[in-house]
Amino acid sequence: MIERMQITRPDDFHLHLRDGKVLKETVAASARDFGRAIIMPNLHHPVTTAEQAAEYKSQIIEQIPRGSPFQPLMTLYLTDNTTSEIVRKAKAMGDVYALKFYPAGATTHSDFGVTALNNIFSTLETMIDSNLPLLVHGEVTDADIDIFDREKIFIDRHLIPLVERYPELNVVMEHITTQEAADFVASASDNVAATITPQHLLYNRNHMLVGGIKPHFYCLPILKRNIHQDALLKAATSGNPKFFLGTDSAPHAKQDKENSCGCAGCFSAFGAMAFYAEAFDSVDALEQLESFSSHFGADFYGLPRNTDTITLVRNRKDIPAFLPFGDMEVVPLKAGEQLHWSVEST
Ligand code: NCD
Numbered sequence: 001m002i003e004r005m006q007i008t009r010p011d012d013f014h015l016h017l018r019d020g021k022v023l024k025e026t027v028a029a030s031a032r033d034f035g036r037a038i039i040m041p042n043l044h045h046p047v048t049t050a051e052q053a054a055e056y057k058s059q060i061i062e063q064i065p066r067g068s069p070f071q072p073l074m075t076l077y078l079t080d081n082t083t084s085e086i087v088r089k090a091k092a093m094g095d096v097y098a099l100k101f102y103p104a105g106a107t108t109h110s111d112f113g114v115t116a117l118n119n120i121f122s123t124l125e126t127m128i129d130s131n132l133p134l135l136v137h138g139e140v141t142d143a144d145i146d147i148f149d150r151e152k153i154f155i156d157r158h159l160i161p162l163v164e165r166y167p168e169l170n171v172v173m174e175h176i177t178t179q180e181a182a183d184f185v186a187s188a189s190d191n192v193a194a195t196i197t198p199q200h201l202l203y204n205r206n207h208m209l210v211g212g213i214k215p216h217f218y219c220l221p222i223l224k225r226n227i228h229q230d231a232l233l234k235a236a237t238s239g240n241p242k243f244f245l246g247t248d249s250a251p252h253a254k255q256d257k258e259n260s261c262g263c264a265g266c267f268s269a270f271g272a273m274a275f276y277a278e279a280f281d282s283v284d285a286l287e288q289l290e291s292f293s294s295h296f297g298a299d300f301y302g303l304p305r306n307t308d309t310i311t312l313v314r315n316r317k318d319i320p321a322f323l324p325f326g327d328m329e330v331v332p333l334k335a336g337e338q339l340h341w342s343v344e345s346t
């Protein structure tokens with residue numbers, strides 16, 4: 001049994017740090033183990049311009065603990081009004097690594113999202129010219145579509161036509177949750193990749209709904225049935241470079257989750273590498289963890305791989321019931337249970 005593994009320092013290709021007072025804790029949690037992270041732009045006031053991304057980046061940098069190599073890689077939030085000029089400026093300023101497409105109304109703070117993909121065709125063409133990837137929250141929002149089918153239907157209605165129309169566009173389907181998404185990504189061109197979260201590898205909808213509603217497992221896209229969890233474990237551990245690490249760590253204050261209308265999002269950053277190690281170990285695939293966590297994402301984004309390492313050690317550690325979150329508290333993923341691994345920095 002593997003007890004200890006040294007791997008290239010990982011990167012997180014999908015992370016919500018929020019802003020304001022909580023940044024201190026969210027940045028510290030990610031900066032401990034990760035070298036870089038793609039920072040989601042869905043703040044209350046979404047990050048829609050290069051200038052806003054630069055300002056948000058400087059707020060994040062102020063909170064990076066001394067000695068940490070962490071680098072935030074910024075993104076812009078696409079709206080119906082994102083012009084080609086905004087894209088070109090973002091590329092020229094150099095802080096922005098991707099643009100995020102949220103279908104309007106699909107998830108937390110997505111009210112300003114794109115109402116129809118054909119509203120942004122010329123913007124997508126400029127993204128191709130600027131070599132900036134499109135990050136997709138792949139769910140339809142139609143009221144008549146069951147929440148468990150929203151990803152599958154998004155692929156058929158929107159993603160397949162999009163990649164046919166723009167085969168040169170680099171597309172990351174974020175936080176995939178279904179067999180259909182894993183199959184779509186695996187069979188698409190090399191310009192299409194996907195991130196996978198720890199919660200979708202460790203859990204399925206029974207964990208959220210059997211024996212009472214567990215709001216801390218509620219995230220979007222929502223946890224699916226166990227056959228999809230198995231398909232994601234298979235994709236993540238397959239050694240296929242199209243699948244890489246993106247935690248989608250998305251903290252919300254305890255009272256906003258434990259609420260009659262609770263927010264979507266799981267806070268996983270504090271123990272992310274331990275969660276992934278546990279998931280990979282569950283299917284006896286720890287030897288695939290390094291490439292998924294530390295190589296494939298950097299390669300897809302055209303970034304150099306990190307050169308330093310972290311060491312994962314098998315040992316059990318209690319997960320607190322809550323952690324500080326600005327003036328509030330946040331309940332971490334798997335609160336009250338145990339981590340199966342710890343990370344020792346080297
Ligand atoms: C995210 C958030 O809270 O910002 N929530 C989530 O459930 N994943 C938004 C998102 O990535 O969909």
Ligand code: ZN
Nearest residue numbers: 016040248250
């Ligand atoms: Zn997210």
